[in-house]
Amino acid sequence: MFNNQNSLRIVIPGGRGQVGEVLAAHFHAKGHAVTVLSRSRYSAPWRVLPWDGKTLGPWAEALDGGDVVINLAGRSVNCRYTPKNQREIKESRVLSTTVIGQAISQTRRPPAIWMNASTATIYRHALDRPMDEATGELGGNEPGAPAAWNFSIDVAKSWEEAFFAASTPHTRKIALRSAMTMSPSPDGIFGALLRLVRMGLGGTAGTGRQFISWIHEADFLRAIEFLMANGQIEGCVNLCSPNPLPNREFMRILRSAWGTRTGLPSAEWMLTAGAFFMRTETELILKSRRVVPGRLLKEGFTFSFPEWPAAAADLVRRRRLPS
Numbered sequence: 001m002f003n004n005q006n007s008l009r010i011v012i013p014g015g016r017g018q019v020g021e022v023l024a025a026h027f028h029a030k031g032h033a034v035t036v037l038s039r040s041r042y043s044a045p046w047r048v049l050p051w052d053g054k055t056l057g058p059w060a061e062a063l064d065g066g067d068v069v070i071n072l073a074g075r076s077v078n079c080r081y082t083p084k085n086q087r088e089i090k091e092s093r094v095l096s097t098t099v100i101g102q103a104i105s106q107t108r109r110p111p112a113i114w115m116n117a118s119t120a121t122i123y124r125h126a127l128d129r130p131m132d133e134a135t136g137e138l139g140g141n142e143p144g145a146p147a148a149w150n151f152s153i154d155v156a157k158s159w160e161e162a163f164f165a166a167s168t169p170h171t172r173k174i175a176l177r178s179a180m181t182m183s184p185s186p187d188g189i190f191g192a193l194l195r196l197v198r199m200g201l202g203g204t205a206g207t208g209r210q211f212i213s214w215i216h217e218a219d220f221l222r223a224i225e226f227l228m229a230n231g232q233i234e235g236c237v238n239l240c241s242p243n244p245l246p247n248r249e250f251m252r253i254l255r256s257a258w259g260t261r262t263g264l265p266s267a268e269w270m271l272t273a274g275a276f277f278m279r280t281e282t283e284l285i286l287k288s289r290r291v292v293p294g295r296l297l298k299e300g301f302t303f304s305f306p307e308w309p310a311a312a313a314d315l316v317r318r319r320r321l322p323s
Contacts, residue, residue, distance in 0.1 A: 009066040011111070013037040013051070013100060014073030018188040019181050019220070023070060026221050035062045037073070054095040060103035066111040068228060069171075071100055074117065074159075078284070081148050093117075093159045101166025110170045113228060116163040118175040120213050120240060120291040122156035125149065127209060130244070132294030133177075133236050149287055160236070172234050174227055179213035179240035179291055181220050182311060184318040194319065196263070197255050203263035208248030210288035213240045216305035216314070223293075226301050238293045242306050247285070250308060257312040 008027075015024050015036035024046055028034045034046035037059050041050060051059040053073050063069060073096035075088045097116055104110050123131040124139035131137065139145070139153040160175050182190040196202040215223075223239050245253075255263050293301070305311035 008032045008068060009035070009062075010068045010070065011035045011037065011062050011066050013069070013071045013096060014053070014117075015070075016040070016042065017072060017076075018183065018185055019178075020072045021185075022181070022183055022217050022221065023072075023224065035066075037062070053092060054099055056099060056103060056106075060106070063100075063103050063111055064107040065109040067113070069100065069104070069111050069114045070224070071097060071114070071116045073097075077152070081151060086151060090155045090158060093155060094162045097159060097162040098166070101163070101168055104166070104168045104171055110168060112172060113174070114168060114171045115174045115176055115224070115227065116159075118160050118163075118177045118236070119152075119156050120177050120179045120238060120289050121152045121287070122160070122177060123289065123291055125288050126211065126290040127288050130290050130292040131238075132292050133238055134294055136238075136291070172231065174234055175236045177236055177238045177240075177291070178220070179215050179238075179244075179289065181217055181239075182214050182315055183217035184315050184321075186319075190315055191319075193251075193254060194258065194316070197251070197258050197260050200260070200262070201264050201266070202251050202255055202260070203265035204248045204251060205266050205285045206247070208246060208251075208265075210247050210286055211244045211290035212247055212250045213244040213289040213291040214250075214308065214311070215240050216303075216311040219303050219305055222304065223296060223301060226296070226299075230299060233295065233299060237295050238291050239296075240291050240293050241303060241308070241311070242292055242297060243308065244290050244292065245308055253309050254312050254316075257309070257316045 010027050010032050012020055012024055014020060016038045024034050024036055028046045036046060036048050037051045038048055039053060042048060049059045049062060051057055075092040077089055079085050104114060122138055123136045124142055140150055163175055180189045185191055220239060227233055251263060
């Protein structure tokens with residue numbers, strides 16, 4: 001649909017987070033006109049507009065005549081799931097998605113594409129088989145699942161329901177069911193895992209059987225551009241490597257890439273205690289996300305980093321580069 005040689009107007013609500021910064025920097029470097037909608041003001045090479053993520057305002061004018069909207073807005077889930085935090089996590093996603101839909105519906109020239117963040121967490125805890133878009137089973141009904149897992153699934157479902165309920169008939173819509181995006185930034189999930197490895201704590205978590213779904217930032221960016229260019233793709237798309245792997249193997253490969261032989265394993269009770277003191281939840285570590293990119297592969301997308309060993313080696317190499 002889009003010619004990469006042409007300058008595009010790209011709006012990224014919630015673009016100040018790790019993934020948003022990766023996207024904004026990538027498109028800005030390519031000469032596209034990038035606008036980030038942020039709840040807080042900050043300096044950036046691209047345009048930044050204030051918004052509150054729930055009410056219409058002057059920011060909505062940026063969508064009129066724009067080419068692509070990529071909504072990443074949502075409070076961080078790296079926290080304790082207190083009632084207050086749960087409310088903010090859910091509302092920040094649902095309300096921001098709803099108001100973007102309202103803004104697009106009022107534009108004279110609606111954007112061609114609206115991509116909205118979702119999450120691979122929407123699928124059930126899966127040890128037995130991979131979950132793609134066609135045959136994957138959504139979670140929420142598993143017997144014995146922790147309340148935190150069911151909460152996250154409820155958030156994901158409500159997020160997508162608000163997205164697809166928006167009346168934007170002239171805008172193609174894609175829900176990005178993203179796995180963990182791995183970039184060399186110290187502020188992202190890869191940086192957090194690498195810190196554990198460097199401290200000698202990057203061993204097996206729990207049983208180590210739970211799968212980790214991931215995607216290298218280069219493939220994340222390429223997948224976004226692939227979805228922009230392919231005008232036939234809409235609906236839900238898994239953004240992840242085709243090769244998720246168990247936690248035990250994932251961490252062993254990361255330790256090897258860094259050059260660390262051993263990492264202390266963490267029993268589930270240790271993770272629970274540690275999460276309490278770190279004011280986060282164990283779901284990010286213990287839930288098995290065995291998600292695969294069925295639609296991307298079917299449409300002919302090829303990954304630069306389909307396997308974790310090569311991805312981990314590249315990320316470690318770039319992390320070690322002088323800043």
